[in-house]
Amino acid sequence: FKDCNNGCLEECMGEAGSKPVMGTLKAKDLIITPATILKEKPDPNTVVFGTVFTDHMLTIEWSSEFGWEKPHIKPFQNLSLHPASSALHYAVELFEGMKAFRDVDNKIRLFRPNLNMDRMHRSALRATLPGFDKEELMECILQLVKLDQEWVPYSTSASLYIRPTLIGTEPSLGVKKPTKAMIFVILSPVGSYFSKETLNPVSLWANPKFVRAWKGGTGDCKMGGNYGSSLFAQCEAVENGCQQVLWLHGEDNQITEVGTMNLFLYWINEDGEEELATPPLDGIILPGVTRQSILDLARKWGEFKVSERYLTMGDLTTALEQNRVKEMFGSGTACIVCPVSDILFKGETLHIPSVENGTKLATRILDKLTDIQYGREESDWTIILS
Ligand SMILES: *Cc1c(COP(=O)(O)O)cnc(C)c1O
Numbered sequence: 456f457k458d459c460n461n462g463c464l465e466e467c468m469g470e471a472g473s474k475p476v477m478g479t480l481k482a483k484d485l486i487i488t489p490a491t492i493l494k495e496k497p498d499p500n501t502v503v504f505g506t507v508f509t510d511h512m513l514t515i516e517w518s519s520e521f522g523w524e525k526p527h528i529k530p531f532q533n534l535s536l537h538p539a540s541s542a543l544h545y546a547v548e549l550f551e552g553m554k555a556f557r558d559v560d561n562k563i564r565l566f567r568p569n570l571n572m573d574r575m576h577r578s579a580l581r582a583t584l585p586g587f588d589k590e591e592l593m594e595c596i597l598q599l600v601k602l603d604q605e606w607v608p609y610s611t612s613a614s615l616y617i618r619p620t621l622i623g624t625e626p627s628l629g630v631k632k633p634t635k636a637m638i639f640v641i642l643s644p645v646g647s648y649f650s651k652e653t654l655n656p657v658s659l660w661a662n663p664k665f666v667r668a669w670k671g672g673t674g675d676c677k678m679g680g681n682y683g684s685s686l687f688a689q690c691e692a693v694e695n696g697c698q699q700v701l702w703l704h705g706e707d708n709q710i711t712e713v714g715t716m717n718l719f720l721y722w723i724n725e726d727g728e729e730e731l732a733t734p735p736l737d738g739i740i741l742p743g744v745t746r747q748s749i750l751d752l753a754r755k756w757g758e759f760k761v762s763e764r765y766l767t768m769g770d771l772t773t774a775l776e777q778n779r780v781k782e783m784f785g786s787g788t789a790c791i792v793c794p795v796s797d798i799l800f801k802g803e804t805l806h807i808p809s810v811e812n813g814t815k816l817a818t819r820i821l822d823k824l825t826d827i828q829y830g831r832e833e834s835d836w837t838i839i840l841s
């Protein structure tokens with residue numbers, strides 16, 4: 456980093472710097488090469504998550520020399536990469552996850568996509584990947600969804616998953632900030648997360664020997680390396696008869712996240728107050744769009760205390776002993792909310808009475824957010840594809 460004093464900061468900020476606008480990402484430069492053969496669309500009720508892709512994809516190449524090239528929508532196809540590409544060796548890469556919904560009036564809606572663009576940009580800077588104009592990228596993604604709009608399921612339980620990705624394509628083995636990179640966006644129809652109207656609860660495995668994220672690390676960015684390195688713990692969770700990992704942190708076993716979801720506890724807190732609590736964004740928590748939306752909703756409802764605060768396994772076990780826990784649930788784009796039924800911790804199963812207490816809050820949140828996503832309720836949280 457010795458020559459990072461003056462020029463680099465600006466360079467790291469990509470388009471935010473005051474350099475000439477050469478190589479800026481612009482949606483009006485889009486080149487569209489339509490597919491000649493269209494694929495058959497799957498039944499969204501039986502399709503396995505992330506296995507089927509639409510007819511087109513978006514790619515945008517970048518180099519430090521020329522900036523962003525013209526965005527290109529083209530038939531879905533394999534990438535051709537230099538085998539030394541830094542994404543493949545050093546995980547210089549990041550991704551996003553969001554959805555398009557077909558609403559009750561047959562219009563296509565996206566849910567708070569600007570928050571995904573903001574997060575993607577933050578992840579890019581943290582990964583030393585190039586910055587980009589968030590609105591222009593958004594517009595390119597909208598054009599892609601528009602071209603493949605027949606792939607947005609005709610169903611108010613299914614949706615089209617959107618996976619923007621930014622990878623370092625530096626063709627050398629040097630561990631350094633890439634001089635080449637590429638954005639690509641692929642689309643995949645996904646079914647309902649839950650089998651029927653009921654919310655299926657999950658069991659969690661909590662073992663402090665594995666750590667997902669740490670202060671000063673990259674846990675607050677959707678960088679691929681965070682996920683590849685979590686699989687070993689996930690396998691151990693399954694070997695121990697649990698479905699997901701409850702990620703703990705620190706000497707006091709702070710409860711941080713569950714699998715790839717944020718975590719909420721709805722309880723009567725130590726001071727006897729009804730409270731919805733989730734850990735604060737202190738650098739080890741991924742700032743979920745669903746997390747933010749739940750906090751926004753609950754604060755607007757104003758019916759109970761809403762807190763971003765630390766929660767430890769000790770706090771939870773005491774509350775369980777004193778019968779103060781109402782519900783615990785994970786939150787994320789895939790399921791929106793996912794109730795927790797059990798936590799296996801230090802050889803003991805702690806039962807969380809989410810289901811006994813009717814998953815009332817989780818269900819209320821699920822209903823509210825799906826009403827917005829499928830246009831049963833108008834909200835400035837959705838944008839309609841024109
Ligand atoms: C993506 C993700 C979430 C959920 O974020 P949403 O924007 O709500 O989908 C939570 N935790 C982790 C670790 C994640 O990767």
Ligand SMILES: *[C@@H]1O[C@H](CO)[C@@H](O)[C@H](O)[C@H]1NC(C)=O
Nearest residue numbers: 492530531532533534535536
């Ligand atoms: C893409 O790559 C996969 C894996 O190597 C291969 O099976 C498939 O045939 C390739 N598709 C095309 C169109 O070349």
Ligand SMILES: *[C@@H]1O[C@H](CO)[C@@H](O)[C@H](O)[C@H]1NC(C)=O
Nearest residue numbers: 723778779780781808811812
């Ligand atoms: C949650 O459900 C359990 C089991 O039915 C019950 O004993 C408890 O009182 C409920 N807790 C709260 C805080 O409502």
